[in-house]
Amino acid sequence: xxxxxxxxxxxxxxxxxxxxxxxxxxxxxxxxxxxxxxxxxxxxxxxxxxxxxxxxxxxxxxxxxxxxxxxxxxxxxxxxxxxxxxxxxxxxxxxxxxxxxxxxxxxxx
Amino acid sequence: xxxxxxxxxxxxxxxxxxxxxxxxxxxxxxxxxxxxxxxxxxxxxxxxxxxxxxxxxxxxxxxxxxxxxxxxxxxxxxxxxxxxxxxxxxxxxxxxxxxxxxxxxxxxxxxxxxxxxxxxxxxxxxxxxxxxxxxxxxxxxxxxxxxxxxxxxxxxxxxxxxxxxxxxxxxxxxxxxxxxxxxxxxxxxxxxxxxxxxxxxxxxxxxxxxxxxxxxxxxxxxxxxxxxxxxxxxxxxxxxxxxxxxxxxxxxxxxxxxxxxxxxxxxxxxxxxxxxxxxxxxxxxxxxxxxxxxxxxxxxxxxxxxxxxxxxxxxxxxxxxxxxxxxxxxxxxxxxxxxxxxxxxxxxxxxxxxxxxxxxxxxxxxxxxxxxxxxxxxxxx
Numbered sequence: 001x002x003x004x005x006x007x008x009x010x011x012x013x014x015x016x017x018x019x020x021x022x023x024x025x026x027x028x029x030x031x032x033x034x035x036x037x038x039x040x041x042x043x044x045x046x047x048x049x050x051x052x053x054x055x056x057x058x059x060x061x062x063x064x065x066x067x068x069x070x071x072x073x074x075x076x077x078x079x080x081x082x083x084x085x086x087x088x089x090x091x092x093x094x095x096x097x098x099x100x101x102x103x104x105x106x107x108x109x
Numbered sequence: 110x111x112x113x114x115x116x117x118x119x120x121x122x123x124x125x126x127x128x129x130x131x132x133x134x135x136x137x138x139x140x141x142x143x144x145x146x147x148x149x150x151x152x153x154x155x156x157x158x159x160x161x162x163x164x165x166x167x168x169x170x171x172x173x174x175x176x177x178x179x180x181x182x183x184x185x186x187x188x189x190x191x192x193x194x195x196x197x198x199x200x201x202x203x204x205x206x207x208x209x210x211x212x213x214x215x216x217x218x219x220x221x222x223x224x225x226x227x228x229x230x231x232x233x234x235x236x237x238x239x240x241x242x243x244x245x246x247x248x249x250x251x252x253x254x255x256x257x258x259x260x261x262x263x264x265x266x267x268x269x270x271x272x273x274x275x276x277x278x279x280x281x282x283x284x285x286x287x288x289x290x291x292x293x294x295x296x297x298x299x300x301x302x303x304x305x306x307x308x309x310x311x312x313x314x315x316x317x318x319x320x321x322x323x324x325x326x327x328x329x330x331x332x333x334x335x336x337x338x339x340x341x342x343x344x345x346x347x348x349x350x351x352x353x354x355x356x357x358x359x360x361x362x363x364x365x366x367x368x369x370x371x372x373x374x375x376x377x378x379x380x381x382x383x384x385x386x387x388x389x390x391x392x393x394x395x396x397x398x399x400x401x402x403x404x405x406x407x408x409x410x411x412x413x414x415x416x417x418x419x420x421x422x423x424x425x426x427x428x429x430x431x432x433x434x435x436x437x438x439x440x441x442x443x444x445x446x447x448x449x450x451x452x453x454x455x456x457x458x459x460x461x462x463x464x465x466x467x468x469x470x471x472x473x474x475x476x477x478x479x480x481x482x483x484x485x486x487x488x489x490x
Contacts, residue, residue, distance in 0.1 A: 022442035030358060032486040038356055041340055 115161035126173035208256030297346035366448035389453030429462035
């Protein structure tokens, strides 16, 4: 059980100190996340969504959408792929801002 | 624009259900009383003119079995939505059904009126039928899947809600294969909860030496492994949501998840008699002397839904929920990825909205996030 307003003040303060430590634990876990894994999975998940898939295909063409979905995660480290990704980001944002989150993180780190 | 944002109205047009699932939390499931047309009109009209609604709102019909309310209820709902929806407002219509009453007429209606369908099915028959039986204790899986096939014939690809009981944790492959091979669009997993009228969960940690958490972890790890092989085959709600949350947290370390059920009036649940509750839909029909059974108003009696903001019960519940979220924030490593969800579980498990850890959050938030973050970590050098 966590801090309760009915608990003595020192107990609440202790819980708050514990909370700070635990937040640091979460940040440490996030630091170990490989963004490429997130990007690849996130993209493939969203491409499976009918509305997103249709919008993406409309914007970029079916064959490109398919190949992009399959290869994006693996090729992202390549400089040409990075440039391509940067150019695409603004256009993808209009379709699904959520997918851009992981990509931007990788670009800006 | 209001600080409150109404996004989902859960309608319980009847508590009647033709099934008697072992873990159901809904009271009065043999009561055939239905929501009146006048109450339905009050729900639709007051929702669609509410200043709490921005550019989209969802009407979600839910428990008992919503199809027992009959097709005329839904035909009227559609007419009322067309009558009261302001131009440009996106109105989503959804039903969570056990599927046993679905026939061609229902399917044609769903297609014609663009309803999103969720089916309640707990995986293969030997898992589903262990708890989802009718009042004569007859299994329901065959009838559910007949309903599914009828929907499919009409081009409807439903999502699914699957309740995990302890026995389910032994069968990740079989459960995954069931939903993929049958062509479900998505699946969301709920853990069996101590909630409202359901007083026992097979997933409750049974003492200090309990292996429930380890069993759940093995299940989640295997399910995630299967899903990652090709996540385009089916959207698993918990994984999709977690990836979105983790992605946002990577980009903005100040990000905190805010589930709808933690936001006052983001969800309003309306029972058949017009009684309204907010936060978790599971509060509807809940018993609490302190919070007047969580009824924050009646849709037939308020002039506007906004009137609820002045309700002492609403204010008391909202204050207690906020205190509980603060307590989660101060004590839990996983808070930023969770946001202090499962508000109703807190109350029904611990008797206090100010409490923190529940069975559902221990398994379905903490353990699940741990599993996903482990898999997303850089490979060891």
